[in-house]
Amino acid sequence: xxxxxxxxxxxxxxxxxxxxxxxxxxxxxxxxxxxxxxxxxxxxxxxxxxxxxxxxxxxxxxxxxxxxxxxxxxxxxxxxxxxxxxxxxxxxxxxxxxxxxxxxxxxxxxxxxxxxxxxxxxxxxxxxxxxxxxxxxxxxxxxxxxxxxxxxxxxxxxxxxxxxxxxxxxxxxxxxxxxxxxxxxxxxxxxxx
Amino acid sequence: xxxxxxxxxxxxxxxxxxxxxxxxxxxxxxxxxxxxxxxxxxxxxxxxxxxxxxxxxxxxxxxxxxxxxxxxxxxxxxxxxxxxxxxxxxxxxxxxxxxxxxxxxxxxxxxxxxxxxxxxxxxxxxxxxxxxxxxxxxxxxxxxxxxxxxxxxxx
Ligand SMILES: [Cu+2]
Numbered sequence: 001x002x003x004x005x006x007x008x009x010x011x012x013x014x015x016x017x018x019x020x021x022x023x024x025x026x027x028x029x030x031x032x033x034x035x036x037x038x039x040x041x042x043x044x045x046x047x048x049x050x051x052x053x054x055x056x057x058x059x060x061x062x063x064x065x066x067x068x069x070x071x072x073x074x075x076x077x078x079x080x081x082x083x084x085x086x087x088x089x090x091x092x093x094x095x096x097x098x099x100x101x102x103x104x105x106x107x108x109x110x111x112x113x114x115x116x117x118x119x120x121x122x123x124x125x126x127x128x129x130x131x132x133x134x135x136x137x138x139x140x141x142x143x144x145x146x147x148x149x150x151x152x153x154x155x156x157x158x159x160x161x162x163x164x165x166x167x168x169x170x171x172x173x174x175x176x177x178x179x180x181x182x183x184x185x186x187x188x189x190x191x192x193x
Numbered sequence: 194x195x196x197x198x199x200x201x202x203x204x205x206x207x208x209x210x211x212x213x214x215x216x217x218x219x220x221x222x223x224x225x226x227x228x229x230x231x232x233x234x235x236x237x238x239x240x241x242x243x244x245x246x247x248x249x250x251x252x253x254x255x256x257x258x259x260x261x262x263x264x265x266x267x268x269x270x271x272x273x274x275x276x277x278x279x280x281x282x283x284x285x286x287x288x289x290x291x292x293x294x295x296x297x298x299x300x301x302x303x304x305x306x307x308x309x310x311x312x313x314x315x316x317x318x319x320x321x322x323x324x325x326x327x328x329x330x331x332x333x334x335x336x337x338x339x340x341x342x343x344x345x346x347x348x
Contacts, residue, residue, distance in 0.1 A: 070345035
């Protein structure tokens with residue numbers, strides 16, 4: 001009962017100050033809505049609009065990355081696990097691979113499952129991935145192959161956040177305090193749809 | 194092959210003798226090993242065969258600079274030394290050949306900074322397992338370290 005009251009109060013407060021700015025970087029006016037044409041971790045063709053209805057966090061990375069990507073996703077997972085059940089049901093994380101030759105749907109599925117049910121891996125043709133990275137004005141870059149055929153990929157370190165309608169909301173950078181990111185993600189996932 | 198095997202058997206049978214022999218042979222090396230201490234060694238790993246990351250603290254209590262030049266593990270085909278960095282919103286990672294640890298200095302291999310990159314598991318490994326790793330130094334000295342296999346969610 002207390003939880004319900006609190007949830008109601010939060011909704012009321014949020015509705016009362018809808019133009020309150022985000023603690024992280026507000027991208028509402030500068031980034032386009034969530035849109036892409038990719039392949040999900042089940043091998044199904046998907047569009048950005050398929051992910052409307054929930055708050056959506058988007059991160060661009062690659063599974064061969066042992067440090068920055070898993071740490072970033074694990075921290076998002078922590079933030080999500082700290083939400084109450086109802087709020088947690090209203091958020092999803094899309095991990096868009098910038099390394100489609102290694103990141104097949106099978107590889108992505110096993111990878112994202114380790115972070116929680118809210119995580120979905122997406123891959124695609126290079127041109128499809130370029131369309132998404134160009135849309136959000138980010139870059140990625142392949143390093144040279146070493147003698148074992150391995151290569152590293154430089155990629156965007158930011159987490160993009162979209163509301164349930166797919167409208168761009170905020171961007172979490174490495175330099176933002178974790179508490180600010182957590183507060184914004186919580187607020188975004190608690191918003192009424 | 195036969196030589197190696199008998200070598201192992203002899204070592205197991207008379208570890209004490211083998212150790213004193215080593216001490217005599219590698220006096221400088223052993224002195225250094227005593228002045229190097231690794232703590233908090235964790236190997237962050239996910240299911241599947243994606244690379245893992247090794248994190249640890251290394252304290253040099255000796256009075257000479259030591260140079261870490263890499264690592265090896267029977268549990269992985271390759272181990273590389275890497276640094277992650279961030280510039281203008283881009284996450285980069287690159288291999289490094291060596292890192293110096295001065296007398297009394299402590300270095301930290303930690304998330305989003307220096308890490309060991311473990312490539313291709315020789316056998317399945319998962320959270321809760323241990324992995325044997327040897328840190329290699331420029332003077333041929335090797336420091337054995339046991340890493341706890343953990344999930345990145347625990348870091
Ligand atoms: Cu690395």
